[in-house]
C-alpha cells in the first residue's frame with residue numbers, strides 16, 4: 285500500500301533525478317530479475333547506505349581510502365533484503381565512515397536536501413535553496429524524500445538515521461541495539477552502531493524492519509532469540525491493552541513522557557512551537573502527557589563524542605594501506621623501508637578532515653594520561669544515561685537480569701510507555717555550515733539523538749504531523765516551512781510499540 289508512486293522505472297530517469305541532489309553514489313544496473321522475485325519485500329526498491337557491504341557494487345563509506353573497494357560478500361542485511369525479493373537500487377551518500385551530521389564530509393560531495401523539489405516551492409527556474417540533507421545517512425533520507433526508492437537502509441551511531449529523516453521530512457527508525465545484524469556493516473563505533481530503515485511512512489519502515497530484525501550468529505552483539513522474545517512479549521502485552529488508532533483516533537491510556545532535558549537553549553523557538561502543537565493534539569486524543577526527567581542526558585553529547593571517537597580511532601586502524609586502504613606509490617627506498625611513513629602517507633591522503641579529527645580525539649582519550657578523565661568518565665555517564673531511561677519506562681529492561689522481577693513495587697503512575705521529543709534543534713541547516721565553522725556547530729545537531737544511542741533503545745523520527753497547517757502560518761510563526769521531526773523513544777526491545785505510537789502520532 286505504501287509503495288512509492290514516484291519511483292523511477294528506468295535507470296536513466298533515476299540518474300537524472302539523482303543528479304539534482306547527489307543522494308546515490310552508485311546506481312545498480314537495471315534489474316532484470318525483479319519480476320520473477322518473490323517474497324515479503326517483492327519488487328520493493330531499497331537503497332543501501334554506502335557503509336554496508338554489497339558484493340555487486342563498490343562500498344566506499346564516502347572515503348577516498350576505500351574509493352575502489354568492492355566487498356567480496358553481501359552484509360547480512362543485504363542478503364535478507366535480496367532473499368525477500370527486494371531490489372537493491374543503489375548505494376547512498378553519507379558522511380565518511382558515518383562521521384558527521386550534515387553529509388558534507390563525503391568524497392562524493394554533499395547531498396542536497398530535496399525539500400525544494402518536492403514541496404512545490406520550486407516549480408520555476410528560481411535558484412534552489414541549498415540546505416543539508418542531514419547526516420550521516422543523508423543520501424538514504426534524501427533518496428526516500430525525493431521518491432527515488434521505496435525505503436532505504438541507514439546506520440545510526442548517534443543519530444545518523446533520525447537527524448536526516450527529520451531534515452528531509454521522512455520517517456527514520458533506529459532499532460534497539462543488537463536487533464539488526466551488523467555483519468558486513470563497516471564499523472564506526474561498534475557499541476553504538478545500529479542498522480535501521482528510512483521510508484516515506486511508518487508502515488513501510490515496519491515492513492522492512494520486520495524482515496531484517498533477526499538473530500545472526502555472525503554478529504557477536506546480536507541479541508539472542510530469548511531476549512527478543514521476552515522484550516517483545518512485554519511490548520505486545522502493553523500494545524494489546526491500548527487501542528492505538530492511527531486515523532486521528534483515540535489514544536486513551538497511552539502515557540507519553542516529555543523529558544525536560546530535551547528542551548535545551550539551542551532548540552529553535554519555531555521547533556518548540558511546532559512540538560507544542562503536537563502535544564496539544566495528542567492530549568486532545570486522550571494521551572496522558574507526563575513530565576519526566578532524565579538528568580544525565582545533559583551530559584550525553586560530551587560522553588558520546590569521547591566514546592564514539594575512541595572506538596572510531598581503533599576501528600580506523602585497519603586502513604593502513606597494506607591490509608585495507610590506499611597506498612601512495614613511492615619511489616624513494618627510504619620511504620618504503622619506513623613502514624610508519626607508508627601508513628602516514630596513505631592515511632593522510634585517504635582520510636578526510638573529520639575522520640582525522642576523530643582519530644586524534646579518540647587516540648587522545650585512550651592515552652594513559654587522559655583515560656581516567658575522559659574515557660572512563662564517559663563510560664560512567666553512559667551507564668547513568670541508561671539508568672535514567674530504565675527509571676522512566678513502565679516496561680522493564682529485559683537486559684538487566686534480576687532486578688525487574690518485582691514490577692509491582694514501583695509506583696506505576698510515574699512511569700511512561702514512550703518518550704517524545706523534537707528530533708533536532710532546528711530544521712535543516714544551510715549547506716554552508718561545514719568545516720569552515722567549528723566542528724562543535726556540527727556536533728550540537730546531535731544533542732537530542734545521542735541519549736537513545738548511548739542507552740541502545742529504539743528511537744523513531746516521524747515528520748511533524750502539523751507541518752501542513754503550520755506551512756500556511758509560517759510567516760507569523762517565524763518558521764521557515766522546512767521539515768521538522770518528532771521522535772518516539774521506547775524501552776529496549778519494545779520496537780513494535782515505538783512504531784505503533786509513531787504511526788499514531790504521524
Ligand code: GLN
Pocket residue numbers: 382383384385419420439440441442443444445472592730
Ligand atoms: N553525527 C554523529 C557523529 O558524527 C552521529 C553519526 C552517526 O550516527 N553515524 O558521530
